[in-house]
Amino acid sequence: MEIYEPTIVAFVCNWCTYTAADLAGTSRLEYPKNIRLIRVMCTGMVDPQYVIKALLEGADAVLVSGCHPGDCHYINGNFKARRRMKLLQEILPRFGFDRNRLRLTWIGASDGIRFVEIMHNITRQVRELGPTGMRNVVGF
Amino acid sequence: MIRKLPLEKGNVPGAVRNLLRLLLALDDVDAVMAPLRTPGARMIMPGMVSDPERIEAIDPVSPCFPLNAAQLLSKLARKPTGAFLVACLRPCEIRAAIERAKLHQGSLEEVILVGMDCGGAFSNRDYQTFSGTVSGDPAEAFCQAIQADELRFPEGLSLASACQACTAFTPDAADIALGTFAWESGFLPVEARTEKGRRFLERLHLENAGMEVCEKRNVVVSDIRDRRIAFRDAMFEKTRAAVDSPEKLAAYFSNCVLCTNCRVACPICYCRECVFMTDVFDHEPLQYRNWSRKSGAIRLPRDVLFFHLTRLVHMSTGCVGCGQCSNACPNDIGVTELFCTIAAGSQQAFGYFSGRSIDEPPPMTVFETSEFPEVVG
Numbered sequence: 001m002e003i004y005e006p007t008i009v010a011f012v013c014n015w016c017t018y019t020a021a022d023l024a025g026t027s028r029l030e031y032p033k034n035i036r037l038i039r040v041m042c043t044g045m046v047d048p049q050y051v052i053k054a055l056l057e058g059a060d061a062v063l064v065s066g067c068h069p070g071d072c073h074y075i076n077g078n079f080k081a082r083r084r085m086k087l088l089q090e091i092l093p094r095f096g097f098d099r100n101r102l103r104l105t106w107i108g109a110s111d112g113i114r115f116v117e118i119m120h121n122i123t124r125q126v127r128e129l130g131p132t133g134m135r136n137v138v139g140f
Numbered sequence: 141m142i143r144k145l146p147l148e149k150g151n152v153p154g155a156v157r158n159l160l161r162l163l164l165a166l167d168d169v170d171a172v173m174a175p176l177r178t179p180g181a182r183m184i185m186p187g188m189v190s191d192p193e194r195i196e197a198i199d200p201v202s203p204c205f206p207l208n209a210a211q212l213l214s215k216l217a218r219k220p221t222g223a224f225l226v227a228c229l230r231p232c233e234i235r236a237a238i239e240r241a242k243l244h245q246g247s248l249e250e251v252i253l254v255g256m257d258c259g260g261a262f263s264n265r266d267y268q269t270f271s272g273t274v275s276g277d278p279a280e281a282f283c284q285a286i287q288a289d290e291l292r293f294p295e296g297l298s299l300a301s302a303c304q305a306c307t308a309f310t311p312d313a314a315d316i317a318l319g320t321f322a323w324e325s326g327f328l329p330v331e332a333r334t335e336k337g338r339r340f341l342e343r344l345h346l347e348n349a350g351m352e353v354c355e356k357r358n359v360v361v362s363d364i365r366d367r368r369i370a371f372r373d374a375m376f377e378k379t380r381a382a383v384d385s386p387e388k389l390a391a392y393f394s395n396c397v398l399c400t401n402c403r404v405a406c407p408i409c410y411c412r413e414c415v416f417m418t419d420v421f422d423h424e425p426l427q428y429r430n431w432s433r434k435s436g437a438i439r440l441p442r443d444v445l446f447f448h449l450t451r452l453v454h455m456s457t458g459c460v461g462c463g464q465c466s467n468a469c470p471n472d473i474g475v476t477e478l479f480c481t482i483a484a485g486s487q488q489a490f491g492y493f494s495g496r497s498i499d500e501p502p503p504m505t506v507f508e509t510s511e512f513p514e515v516v517g
Contacts, residue, residue: 048453049415049446056446069509079507083490084453086512087504090489091452091482096385104516133386137445 006060006126008035010119011046015073016109017065023112031119034126035063042066043104044077048084051102055092058135061101061126065118068106078106098129141338143346144327144353145318152283152320155328156200156228156256159318162344163226163252164192169340173209173216174198174228182271182278186212188225200228201320202279203270203299205261208407208464210236214246221250224340228254230261231311232302232462235495236407238313239458242502245410252340255311256318257361259286260303263467270297287323302463302476305372307365313495316341321364322357329353372480379474379481392478393448395471398441402475403451405468408458408494416447448475452482457503458494459483 012018018039024031036059040046043066051062064085066078085104093099103122107115147155160172176187177197184204189195210233216225229237234255241248259282262270271278273294285293298304311317315337319329329349332338383389400416403409415421421443432438459479466476487493490503 049450052449052453053446056449076507079509082512082515083504083507086489086515087453087457087486089515090485091449091456094380094482094485095383095389095449106516137386137390 004127004130006034006123006129006131007058008061008063008122008126009038009054009059010035010063010065011038011040011043011050012063012107013043013066013073013078014039014041016067016071016111017105017107017115019109020107020111020115023110024116027112029112029116031116032123034123035119042072042074042077043081044072044074044079046081046084048088051088052092055097055101055132056134058132060129060132061103061122063103063105063122065103065105065107068108071108096133100125100129101132141332141341142349142351142353143330143341143344144349145330145346147323147326147328150287150323152323152328153199153201153279156318156320157195157198159316159330159344160189160198160200160226160228160254161192161195163254163340164189164195166224166340166343168224169226169252170221170223172198172226172228173213174200174226175202175204175209184279188216198228199279200256201259201283203259203261203282204267204278205230205300205303205462205464205467206264206267207405207467208236208460208462209233210240210407213237213251214240217246217248217251220247224250224252226252226254228256229314230258230462231255231309231313232258232306232460232495233407234311234313235308235460236462238495238498239408239460239502240410241498243410243458248498252316252336253314254316254318255314257311257321257357258303258306258309259283260299260306260309262297263300263463266297266300270294300463300467300476301371301375301474302461302466302480305368305375305480306461307368307372308461308493309364309368310361313497319354319357321360322353324356325353327353329357375477376481376484379477382474383478390445393444393473396444396448396473397471398444398447399470400447401468401470402465403447405464406451406455407462407464408455408460409451411454416443416450448478452479452486456483456486457490457492459487460495 043064054062072078089102164172172189175184177199184199184202186209234253274281315334317331317333332341383392461480463476492503
């Protein structure tokens with residue numbers, strides 16, 4: 001059977017998760033090519049509509065990843081991101097988007113190895129979920 | 141604090157007008173905002189009254205609900221004026237006004253919110269039919285229908301589904317709350333529900349009332365609430381089943397023309413510059429070609445689902461269920477049904493009930509350092 005290769009859009013914080021991805025790169029660690037990183041200055045600037053847009057354009061999952069609680073470069077952006085993710089996880093599953101397609105993680109700047117592990121895990125899980133029904137909804 | 145408002149021959153509108161007259165006579169009150177009869181027509185629109193003689197034109201219990209007046213109240217209360225305004229509104233309008241005040245869209249400092257038990261309303265289209273069918277005063281006919289517990293209307297008309305599913309039809313969030321469903325008592329109970337309400341109500345020198353005035357009303361209220369809960373739960377279940385996949389959601393909005401009337405009518409969608417009105421959505425012509433090439437065909441206007449989902453995320457924690465989105469929809473999409481269903485879940489997730497209290501911050505404006513551990517991972 002052919003393996004489904006999902007597209008996963010990841011909004012990553014410049015100060016931690018993006019730096020961890022950079023560290024993974026300079027350490028020559030590999031992570032799945034399914035992940036499409038979008039660097040943002042803080043997870044607190046990820047408006048829920050960015051997540052919705054990604055899903056409507058055909059992403060199979062969206063990851064938002066920021067600093068551990070207490071480490072936010074802007075003091076509390078990650079706490080705001082957590083509330084918004086809570087809201088999205090409440091609303092979008094009603095329309096058939098599995099909750100596991102909406103992910104929030106904390107990955108510190110020195111967690112290069114952990115970054116790679118998490119990307120592998122998420123990719124594996126979303127592969128199992130398969131494509132979202134969005135791809136059948138032509139042009140919406 | 142509960143007082144008795146005299147009620148003559150079950151004339152509820154007359155009693156309400158008397159209360160508004162008493163409030164307008166106070167020296168620090170200079171106007172009343174309330175539903176007004178429009179000259180020469182049966183339409184009722186929000187209006188402002190300064191002359192006590194014109195109070196007679198106020199129609200407080202009409203089943204006509206052309207728009208949510210909380211938006212207009214924001215305009216009237218945008219800056220201090222030095223005197224109080226009495227705003228006589230439906231419970232859902234009061235809750236919307238409170239939500240808007242929390243979002244800094246108008247202040248309630250100089251506003252006295254007067255509310256009453258709400259029998260519900262028709263959609264604009266059904267109101268036209270209803271008011272054309274009944275021979276006498278449409279508000280009186282409606283009043284009699286509720287009082288007779290006979291909510292059957294001519295020509296298969298029914299109340300707007302938002303109203304049939306509304307369980308918050310008592311004016312719990314008002315400063316001064318009128319128990320208009322106590323029509324059998326000879327008095328209407330008037331209750332001050334806030335400190336401000338108490339300050340004004342005690343200056344009206346109305347007779348003190350014990351709890352017994354409310355007993356008959358409580359029976360009516362709990363009866364109606366049971367029916368509304370049953371209707372609401374059935375509506376939730378039906379709506380959930382109608383949108384439980386992206387394909388079904390797309391079908392639900394298949395006749396949306398993206399007129400954005402629902403956004404304009406929504407009292408909670410307060411952004412002066414909505415992102416959907418900005419040039420972010422003036423896509424390049426080449427972008428459309430690319431989309432079309434990629435999928436083989438695209439539906440236009442684009443961004444329909446994007447618009448509704450974004451609106452859901454932006455306002456569902458504040459939705460008061462007034463039903464004006466459906467009222468404004470030119471294509472009879474069940475916007476209210478969907479938004480109420482989703483909003484119930486959003487508000488429950490944060491232990492929030494929109495418009496319940498001015499002191500509860502909207503969920504998206506605050507956070508705790510330690511909460512929702514299940515979201516992370």
